[in-house]
Each structure stands twice: as C-alpha cells, then as structure tokens.
Amino acid sequence: MRQMLGFMLQALVDAEATAAIGAAPHERTEDRVAHRNGTRSETVSTTAGDLSVRIPKLRTGSFFPTLLEPRRRVDVALRPGGLAISVVGPPDPAFAAQLGKPLLRPVMALMSRGVRRRAAKLGVRYSFLFMRASGEQLATLAALYDDGTLRPVLDRTFDFDDTLEAVAHVEQGRARGKVVITQ
8 A cells, every 4th residue: 555655646746747847757849848857855754654755856947746845834834943733643652641541652653653753854843732622721722822832824814704715715725824714
C-alpha cells in the first residue's frame, strides 16, 4: 500500500512538472519553457508513513508541486523552537499519560511517528490536544491568544449574508486559514 501511494504521488508530481515545463523529460517541443536539472528529495508524511518524493529542479526558475503546497505553508509558518499543536492529527505518547493509560504510549508513539519526525526536522515540537467541552481548556487557549503565544491564521472574513459563499470557499479548498463569518 505504501509503495503504491508513493508511486502515485511521484506520478502526480512528474505530471505536474511536465505540464509546467511544457515537455516530458528528454522531449523536444516548441512549448517547452524550461529544462530539468536533476531532482531534490522531499519527505511527505502520510498516514501510510513517510514517503520520499523527487521534485524536479529547473535550470531557470523554480517548480514546487501544488499538491504539496499546503505542507509548504505549514513549514514556513512554524519557527524553530515552536510548538505545533493538532486537534485532528495522530495522538502523541504524552496523550497516553493524559488518559492515564501508559500501556498505550508505544501505540501512540507509532501512530504519531511520522508527524513527530517531520516536526523535529523543522526544529519544532509536536503535541496532540484532545478537545472536549471544557471551560478550563477554553480559558487556557484564550490566555495563549491574549499573550500572543497562539496566533490563529485568518484567511478571510465574510458577512453573514454571504455564508454560502464562505462555505463554497472552504469546500473548494481555497481557504488558507480560518474563515470567519460575522453578523
């Protein structure tokens, strides 16, 4: 499964590069706008594990696949020494301790191995935050926001009358942060 996913991801990157360049490798066309100049490796963390993808380098200009662009934005947003907190990602070993189930620690370590490895490469720590209806947690988040530790990324604000447009914006994958609807 992992090999098949890696093969498909590489094929998508290669197809996008061919479209951007205007020619396949070693192909001569009038539409060509650049030439390949080797590749660089990029590690992509997936639920199937870490995959290595070869991204073509160009002699002039640059190329980065749009498929990997959301991950690139996250890499830029995180600063070395920072903390990446996820409410949807895999639980980390510390979460087993929070649950009072130390026997789950190795399982959660395995589940979050890829994302923790990627965070370490970026020089940040990864932590899973289990959300539950809790005034105490909301107060903690509010304090982090107030002192500037937690900075949400806002994409766009819509008026309440434009709610359908806001939903379409999110569904089309164009949102690059939180979408806010106001009255």
